[in-house]
Amino acid sequence: MKDKIVHFLKADSNISRLSILLFVSVVALAIMEPDIFLTQDYMVSMLYLFPEFGILALGMAFCMISGGIDLCVVATANFSGILACIFMKTVLGDSETPGAGIAVLCIAVLLALLIGMICGALNGVLIAKLGIPPILATLGGSDLVMGLAIALTKGSSVTDIPPALNATGTHIFGNLFPVTLLVFILCACFAAYQLNKTTFGYKLYMMGSNATASRYSGVDNEKTIMKTYIFSGMLAAVSGLLMCARFNTARADFGSSYTMQAILICVLGGVNPNGGSGKVRGVVFAVLILQVLSSGLNMFPSLSNFYKDLIWGAALILIIACNHVGNRLAEKRLLGGN
Numbered sequence: 001m002k003d004k005i006v007h008f009l010k011a012d013s014n015i016s017r018l019s020i021l022l023f024v025s026v027v028a029l030a031i032m033e034p035d036i037f038l039t040q041d042y043m044v045s046m047l048y049l050f051p052e053f054g055i056l057a058l059g060m061a062f063c064m065i066s067g068g069i070d071l072c073v074v075a076t077a078n079f080s081g082i083l084a085c086i087f088m089k090t091v092l093g094d095s096e097t098p099g100a101g102i103a104v105l106c107i108a109v110l111l112a113l114l115i116g117m118i119c120g121a122l123n124g125v126l127i128a129k130l131g132i133p134p135i136l137a138t139l140g141g142s143d144l145v146m147g148l149a150i151a152l153t154k155g156s157s158v159t160d161i162p163p164a165l166n167a168t169g170t171h172i173f174g175n176l177f178p179v180t181l182l183v184f185i186l187c188a189c190f191a192a193y194q195l196n197k198t199t200f201g202y203k204l205y206m207m208g209s210n211a212t213a214s215r216y217s218g219v220d221n222e223k224t225i226m227k228t229y230i231f232s233g234m235l236a237a238v239s240g241l242l243m244c245a246r247f248n249t250a251r252a253d254f255g256s257s258y259t260m261q262a263i264l265i266c267v268l269g270g271v272n273p274n275g276g277s278g279k280v281r282g283v284v285f286a287v288l289i290l291q292v293l294s295s296g297l298n299m300f301p302s303l304s305n306f307y308k309d310l311i312w313g314a315a316l317i318l319i320i321a322c323n324h325v326g327n328r329l330a331e332k333r334l335l336g337g338n
Helices: 002-011 013-032 040-049 051-065 073-092 098-129 134-153 163-169 179-196 199-209 211-216 221-247 258-268 280-298 307-335
Strands: none
Touching: 013 280, 040 051, 040 179, 040 280, 051 073, 051 179, 051 199, 051 221, 051 258, 051 280, 073 098, 073 134, 073 163, 073 221, 073 258, 098 134, 098 163, 098 221, 163 179, 163 221, 179 199, 179 221, 179 280, 199 211, 199 221, 211 221, 258 280, 258 307
16 A cells, blocks of 8 residues: 555656645644644544535636636626525425425526536637637636626525525535545546546547647537536536535625635646646645645634635645746756757
């Protein structure tokens, strides 16, 4: 077992770096605040919270590997959650029997996934069919979807949601294993399967590396882009349901900082912003690191939460700069330069 772990770390230098960073972060916080960080409740809270933005990061990874980006993930998540919650309220009303609640919840989940697919398909059409750059297409799509959500809710919250969503989404098995963690594991397995075991994943990496070469190799780039953004939209819908379950309400402005965090996770996890490379395991490690650091910041009352965006933004710029310099040096060594 030990030999397999050593071989796994040596096979991927990025995973080795992330493992060291995660280990150092955990040890440092455990030494600074052992009475808080090492408690069972604190550990469970971390496992409970990170799937929301972790699943968004998985969807973002698909788009970044293709050479694009999806700035619409948060808007899609909120819009899907809002429609799912409105559907549950309309069908169940004020009364709810356990069996009916679970049945309607299952239909609401399917509805949310359908809305995520439609939002993702819209972005895919703008990028693949009309040739609009991904950053502009998804930025416009984000404003459009958020506008629809605000118009639907009139800028207020969707409250009095039937308890099936909150009870299911916030359940913790044995006081150790949150349902949200199980959902994240399933989404990560889905993403890893699509990228590593299907022809779609092979075409996605090829297109992200060189779209022109992939087209002349017989890859249908438009179809691949459409599928990429549909997957991103579906994963965003899952995240939206988890946010609605945690807050027991739905709003159009939930998770406003999650877009930047998803990009930061992808870059930290080794996904190339220019496309063509990136692994799910790197994204998973990066999610864990970000959650550990975020929870660590919360342990210090003197440090305002308003500094979080500043820290994440600085970290994103630093990581991108380091990766860029590292890639340039690697190219020089490959070409025999000094």
